[in-house]
Amino acid sequence: MKLSTKIRYGTRALVYIAAFGKNRYVSISEISEKENISLKYLENIMTLLKSSGLLRSMQGAGGGYYLAKSIDELTLADIMYSISGPIFLVRCLSEYECNREMECVLKDVWNDVNNVLDKKLRSIKLKNIVKKRKRKIKSFA
């Protein structure tokens, strides 16, 4: 149970855009440089975030990415699920073709854990993170 680099890098990229991308496009190369993430790898990640509708983009010189939704709306759940697909701790929670359901108590248990995790992830908005970030930076100044 470790978060993948895709999720960690992707989250950092989104936080970066949320913090510095007001009314402008943010390029991958800028994020790559400031956040120390491999440019080409970040490209892959941005594609995922774009194709699930969290980001939009503008091609060509001066182009880049921008948030498709408000920072008050975007949550950690959105980010994680966009990158790695929805979280189902066990297969039986996503595939409804399961022949052990009758005997199996654990399904309910895992479902319970799954829900708690999901609820927590949905409660953390990009806005909260950006705010925290500002406070932190202020406290160092």
Next chain:
Amino acid sequence: MKLSTKIRYGTRALVYIAAFGKNRYVSISEISEKENISLKYLENIMTLLKSSGLLRSMQGAGGGYYLAKSIDELTLADIMYSISGPIFLVRCLSEYECNREMECVLKDVWNDVNNVLDKKLRSIKLKNIVKKRKRKIKSFA
């Protein structure tokens, strides 16, 4: 974020022992058969559970495994951590040698998620699962 087969099989094995192993030893072959888990693979898993102190064992004919603690004490957290090590969603939460801490807001965020998950896992006791199991079986009778 899928649970490994080790965790799923290991949990089932423990639930089995908790349900059917009152005052007796339960052999791997019995669990393997009843729970449809590869004998040799289950052996590996039982070793993990034993060496982290959740199970004890008796060698030789008639031997097998038994719980080292009460079912009221053993939690899902115990089981999962015994099998796969403690959960730290990101490295920075376990290795205190981290040079980005100052700039990094996300550490607190991941820590928060980590704690919620841990708390939930610690709240689910083996006893609860066994009880559920009994109720379920009764409802089919």
Next chain:
DNA sequence: TAATATCCTACTAAACTAATAGGAATTATA
């Protein structure tokens, strides 16, 4: 037309997961 971007397709090394395999050591019991 040159520079700066995203977009698209593909490949690859390393790590991890899920098993499998064979046999040694221990214990109960016939």
Next chain:
DNA sequence: TATAATTCCTATTAGTTTAGTAGGATATTA
């Protein structure tokens, strides 16, 4: 004291996933 049943110990292996790399096509601005 054999024999069967069991845990214990050490390895190996096929498959999958992760993390990253590579090269070029396409679009936009200046």
